Structure formats: structure tokens, C-alpha cells
Amino acid sequence: MAIRGSLTEASLPDVLQLLAMGKKTGCLGLTYANNFGYIYFADGAITHASLVNRSLDTEETVYVLFTWTQGTFNFEPGVTPDEGVHTTAIDPQSLLLEGARRVDEWTLIAKKIPSFDIVFAPDRHTLLANERPLTPEEEVIVPLLDGQRDVSALIADSGLGEFTVGKTLYGLLSASLIARVGVSQRGKTAAAPDDKVTEHRNLGIAFFKTGMYEEAAREFRRVDSLHEDDPVASFYLGLVSLRQEQWAAAIHAFERHAAHGVPRAAVFSNMAYAYQQLGDLTKAHTAIEKALSYGGRGDPVIQTNAAALAIAAHHHDAAETALAAARTLWGARRPPAAWYHYAGLNAALTNDLDRAIAILTEAVQSYTSVAVLWNNLAVAYEARGDFDTAMQTLERGLVEEPHLPQLHRNFADCLQRAGRFDEAREAYRRAHTFDTAS
């Protein structure tokens, strides 16, 4: 379950400590005005942090985020960094002290350097008369002060990080070794439309990845208004609609992409998914065929989606072919739980219970917390006549998900068969209650 809140009510250090103590895994997204940052956690440790449209390492990013005393946060459990992103393991507690110190110092620095578009230049007379040796940071910064670079450019060109640059400029200003000479052109003029499109697009993607769908949709609509028929915007607006279970809106967005962008397998595959949710298997079939023809044959997720659609249409041979293709494409990697689900289901539906049991047993060993897999494995055992194992499997599933109605119904069937009629009646009642609730 996502956790949302306001940074005015719960500060970032409070939230970090909460997530660390709870040994949480997921992504904490933070937004402040038009800025967005995110921090990934694995078992309570910080693995990666980043600011949209800025380039800082993980520790520097967290320190910048500490200075945000307004805005909102959203923790999305289970979300992990993209493949290829550099990850580390930092105990959040180790950043709190330094973070607090920097926040105090930054309050002072911000009084002299209120924005990053200010341009400074050295005061040559004072510098020549200066007898104090320059610090190593000042040695880097002073030669870069050419009366043109603003603070953002100094941060980028020095590679020192914004806190160190800010602190160094503060020291130089306090000693009157440098002086403010103006603001950069970037600060005077509005950002170019292309820059604004990129900014909103990056923000939208970051919001989407951290589960902030309303905010993501807002950013992509801004992109749309600045750059008509932007293919990234229509794709992500489709994804947001899928997340919000607005199937018709998702189809509309993906069709808009298909009409204006380069044909993409992902777009047609997602469109097929939305059509299936609307109950239109014919259009779903047309869309998945297009997805496969535009390169989707080499994509294991699209092959799994094709298999799910084939099962829904009772085309079990086609489903088996797609599932086998997906399995080959994953190679040595472990397939996702969804693949095991459909592979087990298709085997059972073609009356190959032994294979269904083998697939689903492997599945629950890898995905122990997924009750759906435990449930279907239990039904396979029950169908094979192995009632004791079915009952044990259902009990295991109920530990993971006490509200899944199918687990209670199957458990009731087992109790009924064992002559435990009162308990069976109670289990049927629970199945009905949870079925109605869902």
C-alpha cells in the first residue's frame, strides 16, 4: 500500500527513519514546486537517489532533498530502480546528521545565494591583496568565475556538487573576494519550448515511476499542450489510464500514439490488454497481432500477454507456443510471476495436471508471497485427488492473502469433503463476503 503525505507534516528525516526501521523496499518520490526527486530503498537501505533534470550522486541528492521543507512525498512499495542504474546500500541513519548540518548551513547560504542563475566575478584587487591561502575547493571555483557562468554552470563545470559550490561561494563572498555581477540569460528569459517539453516529460516519467499517477498525467498533458501529438506523452497517458483502470481512455491514448508515432510493439500490446479488460477479444486479438508483427515476437512480456489473450479465447495451442517463446526469451533469468500463472493455468486447462503442479510448485518457491499461485496450485492438487496436499497448500495461501475469496471457497470444499460441515459453512460465508467486497 502506498504511503502519501505532506513534507510540512512529516519531514524527510522522519520519513527516512520510518522506512529504515520498517526495512521497506520501494521508491519514495518527493515533489516540491516543479522539482521532483526520488529515493529507492531495499530492506530499509537507500540504494539509489536522483533528482529530475539534475545530475547528482545518491548522497548529494538526499542532502538536497533534506532542504525541501514543503511539498509532498509518496512511497510506492516494491518499485526498484531501472536496470543498469548504479545502486549502492546506504544506511539512512548515516545521512541524517550530515543532512541536518547541511540544512542549517544552507539556510545561511541561501540568504547570499537565493537562486542558481546568479553570476559572480572575482574582485581582482581583493584577491591580489589576499594573503589567506585558498582552500582546495576555492582553487577549483575561482578560475571558473568568468563573469558568464552562473551558479548552475559552476556546479556542472566544477563537479563539486551544489552544496560544496554554495558553501565555497558563501566563503568567498564573505571575504569579499568575489562579487555578484548579474544573472544569466537563462534566468532572464523563459526556457525554450523544447527545454520545457523535456522538463515536463522527465517529471511525468518520474511521477509515473513512483506511482503518482495524477501528477504524471498533469505533466504529460502539459507536454501535449506544448508539443502536439508528442509520442512519449500519449504512451504514458495510456499507461496512467491503465493504472487507473480507465480502459477506454487508455485505448484512446494508445491509438493516438499509433496514429502519429512510429509503430511500436509496446503500444499495440498494451492496447490489446485494455481491449481485453473491456471484453472486446476480437480487437484485442487484432492489436496483439500488430504488436507481434512490429517486433513483439522478441519481447517476453508481449509474448506472455499474447498467451494470456489466447487462453481467454480458448486457443490453448497458441498460448503454449507464446509461453514457450517467452520462456526462451527470458533465458537464464527467472520469469515473472505472471508467466508462471499463465503457464500453470494453460497446462491445467489442457488437462496436464502433473505439469501444472510442477510449474506452480516452482512458482511458489520463487514467489512465496503470491496467493494466486498458491490457490491455483491447490486446485490442481484437488483436481488430481490429492486432497490433503490441496488443503495444506490453501492454508499456506491464506497466510499470504487472507482476503482472496477463491482460497476460502476451495478451503470450504476441502472441509466439506472431510465432513467438517460447520467449518465449511463458515469458510463459504467468508468466500462470499470477500467476493462481494472485491
Place this chain on the structure above:
Amino acid sequence: MLDNESSSEYSDFLHDLQSVVAERVEALRAAQSAMTPRAFQDDEKVVMDWPELAGRVVEELR
């Protein structure tokens, strides 16, 4: 208390009953097996659709 003759009759009766019960249980199992596809088409027992987007939806523009 049963005499030897009665005890033997009772054992025979239990033996006969055991084989009848075994036959009935086997028949029940066979009937269950024959119904396999139907059990797996019943969405009150089986979860047919994967409940999450992950694994079916592609979230990268590729």
C-alpha cells in the same frame, strides 16, 4: 465379549467393507479427475486473470 467364531465373522465383515470403501474412494477420485478442465474453468475456484499489470503490460516505449 465375542467368541472366536463371531470375531472371525466381524473381521471378514470389516475386510469386505474396507474393499468396498476403497472402491468408492477410487471411483470418487476418478470422477474428480475427469472433471479437471471444468474445475479450472470455474472462476469461483481458480484465479483466471493475473491481477496485476506487471508481467503483461510494457511500461517502456519499445
